[in-house]
Amino acid sequence: MRILIITDIHSNLVALETVLDHAGKVDAVWCLGDVVGYGPSPNECISLIKKQPKLICLLGNHDAAAINTLDIATFNPEARRAVEWTQDTLTNESVAFLRERPKLLIQGKVTLSHGSPRHPVFEYILDTRAATENFTHFKTDFCFFGHTHLPVMFYMENNDYMAKLTIPPVGETTELKPRVIINPGSVGQPRDRNPHTAYAIFDSEANTWDYHRVEYDFTTTQDHMRKVDLPERHIVRLESGW
Numbered sequence: 001m002r003i004l005i006i007t008d009i010h011s012n013l014v015a016l017e018t019v020l021d022h023a024g025k026v027d028a029v030w031c032l033g034d035v036v037g038y039g040p041s042p043n044e045c046i047s048l049i050k051k052q053p054k055l056i057c058l059l060g061n062h063d064a065a066a067i068n069t070l071d072i073a074t075f076n077p078e079a080r081r082a083v084e085w086t087q088d089t090l091t092n093e094s095v096a097f098l099r100e101r102p103k104l105l106i107q108g109k110v111t112l113s114h115g116s117p118r119h120p121v122f123e124y125i126l127d128t129r130a131a132t133e134n135f136t137h138f139k140t141d142f143c144f145f146g147h148t149h150l151p152v153m154f155y156m157e158n159n160d161y162m163a164k165l166t167i168p169p170v171g172e173t174t175e176l177k178p179r180v181i182i183n184p185g186s187v188g189q190p191r192d193r194n195p196h197t198a199y200a201i202f203d204s205e206a207n208t209w210d211y212h213r214v215e216y217d218f219t220t221t222q223d224h225m226r227k228v229d230l231p232e233r234h235i236v237r238l239e240s241g242w
Contacts, residue, residue, distance in 0.1 A: 005184045005200040007032035007114070007146030009049070010062065011039030011086070012188030012238075015197040016048060018216035019187050023199060028054035030107070030202075032146035032184075033114030033121075036090070036098070037062025038082050038234050039188055040224040046094045059101035060114040060146065061122050066090060067098045070121070078231040085230060108204065111138040115147045124148050131163040131181050132156070141178035144202075150192050151185030151211060168200070168211040176207045184211065188221075189234075195241040 004026040009016050029052035036042035037060070049057060064070035066086045075083060090098075104120040105112045116123040116130070117138040124147055125131050131154035134143070154163040156179055168174050168182070176182070185198025196213040203210075218238040225235045 001027040001204045003027060003202045003204055004029045005144055005202050006187050007184060008034045008149050008186035008188060009045050010034055010037045010188035011042040011045050012221050013041035013044045014221050015188045015216050016045055018214055019197055019199045022212065022214045023201065026053065030112060031057040032112060032144060033058040033060025034062045034146065036066050036086050039221060040228050040230060042086050042089055043091050043094045046097050050097065056105060056112065057101055058105065058112060058114050059103050059121060063098045063101060064121055067095055078233050081231055082234060106140060109141040111140045111143040113145050116145060117143055125181065128154065128163045128165050134181060135163065135179060142176055143181045145181060145183050148183060149186035149189055150183060151198055152183050154181040155179065168209060170211055170213050174209045176209050182209065189238065190241040193241050195239055
């Protein structure tokens with residue numbers, strides 16, 4: 001199966017549309033959470049996600065905050081402001097969709113989480129130590145995660161005492177060998193100093209990973225964010241990917 005792997009859309013409809021168009025026909029879509037948050041189009045993004053083939057969509061921390069199942073006291077002031085705007089904007093149908101999202105799933109050889117297999121909604125895997133500790137919390141060959149907005153691959157081979165880190169090459173096919181923890185990067189708010197939207201294609205038969213970055217019209221998203229008075233910091237960061 002040719003599976004589109006996406007995460008951290010963050011209500012950025014233009015970025016999501018760009019990814020879906022660039023990826024082309026796929027057999028399934030696996031979204032690793034945070035469909036909403038930060039951006040200006042939460043209902044539109046949910047509506048588009050729901051139309052995708054053989055959809056799996058997890059619960060992210062911003063999704064949970066938007067439906068009041070996560071305490072937003074842990075968010076910084078600008079993030080809280082965006083959450084509150086999202087809460088006021090979501091339709092009943094969108095809320096119902098988010099409430100149905102699972103926190104963690106196992107699909108054959110792959111464990112899927114937003115944060116980590118250890119703490120699926122909120123833990124950040126940002127370094128090899130956190131990755132190493134998480135390898136003991138899943139048994140499948142691979143784990144796909146989001147949350148950090150950073151494309152990265154952590155892997156451990158036999159007899160390794162510490163995970164190793166690498167960045168998947170853009171536009172090239174990487175063969176995945178057990179065991180790997182991998183993040184496709186963010187669709188709607190990249191944070192690796194590259195503003196281009198990110199996604200990956202996973203071939204579940206060949207065990208391959210194709211990582212992509214695509215330029216999109218972030219100015220349209222920025223204009224929309226300003227019209228609804230979302231935080232300027234979240235608007236500016238889209239143009240430089242931080």
